Amino acid sequence: MTSSIKLNSALMEKEILLLAKQEQHPFLTGLFASFQTEHHVCLAMDLAAGGDLTKVIDHPEFNYKAAIFYSSCIVLGLEFLHEHNVIHRDLKLDNVLLDASGYIKITDFGLCKKGMGVGVLTTSPAGTPYYTAPEILKREPYGRAVDWWSVGVMLYYMVLHRFPFNGLNMEHLFEFIKYSRAIFPPKVPADFSSTTKGLLAKFPENRLGFNGAEEVKQSPLFCKINFDGLLNKKVTPPIIPAVQSSSDNDTNLMVTLYGRKAVIPDSVSEALQNFDYYVG
Known part of the structure; x- marks a missing residue:
């Protein structure tokens, strides 16, 4: 670099x-x-002393409700960035930390891009392979929707403990991301599969969140979340990190x-x- x-x-x-x-x-x-x-x-x-979400998902108390809680917080953080015309471009579990009270903190803003209002597109490559949206891999102009794709990947991983797309090497991985559909086990909750499939839509104009965060908040998985209470930290976190010293x-x-x-x-x-x- x-x-x-x-x-x-x-x-x-x-x-x-x-x-x-x-x-x-x-x-x-x-x-x-x-x-x-x-x-x-x-x-x-x-300070965020609770570690990142890659570690938190191994906590014995991590469950489906915890995944929805953390995803809801991420939605609110991303909504704020987009309202300020900023796209993150590197959202991933590693870049979501827990503070001592159990709430998340999105971090690592070095790849952010400003001036990304509604309909504004850019072409510069950015992101982490497993979380990168298809339009970036295709080297097509892209906008805010790439962040919602990353939210879909994180949500999928938190619930199913695997990535929605994988491959023997990076070339295969990128082909799967660009052209394959994510597989959902038959017994997963319908609201989870519906919302996650929407977030992982291949074409950005069809992707959940393309028309703004409110679209995501009204989706089947999140429509019952008290987002105002969450924003004001009135909702009890599912896991309180243990302070070692x-x-x-x-x-x-x-x-x-x-x-x-x-x-x-x-x-x-x-x-x-x-x-x-x-x-x-």
């Missing part, structure tokens, strides 16, 4: 983290501080920087002039 790409990613990450902090959205990771040294740029984020909630952290020291070009230094930020 070139220095310019890394710089753009760091600046985008900071911008979305700062937006989440300023708007105090409960399900997006916010910025705690940003600063730079002679050789590094650093981002300090809200007092240090798990320690925000007085010392940062030690490792790795090869980079020479920062003048153009990068200029772009970072207003990078420093501290919660005051």
Whole structure:
């Protein structure tokens, strides 16, 4: 990854983290501080001590209702980003963390793209293979609907503990994503299969969420969710992470920087002039 790409990613990450902090959205990771040294740029984020969803799904209390709870929180976080004309482009279980109270925090905004209003399309490749929408793999112009595809993949995995598409190698995986239908066991709940199939529609214009988050919220799986209560954290989370030690909630952290020291070009230094930020 070139220095310019890394710089753009760091600046985008900071911008979305700062937006989440300023708007105090409960399900997006916010910025705690940003600063730079002679050789590094650093981002300090809200603490989420409960691990990511790839670990949480192995919890003995994780069940179908938990999958719906976390998916509902993700829908609200994604709705906020889209309302601010931002697409995430790398939504996956690894990028959804749990805070100490058991609510989710979407994170990793380095691949986000701004200016993505209704009907706006882009072409730059982005994402993680198993979660990438067909239109990206086909190198077609794409918009907000790619994020709803990723939500469908996450929902499918949380309920069935496997990806909806797989392959012997990346080439086979991409072919399955582009042209095959996801398989649903016959005994899964009808509301789950209906909503997930909608999210995994191959063509974005047919995909659940293409017309906005409200479309997803009114789908069979989510239509009975109290989204206002959830947004205000009035709904009890299904799993409360166990804090292993007092240090798990320690925000007085010392940062030690490792790795090869980079020479920062003048153009990068200029772009970072207003990078420093501290919660005051």
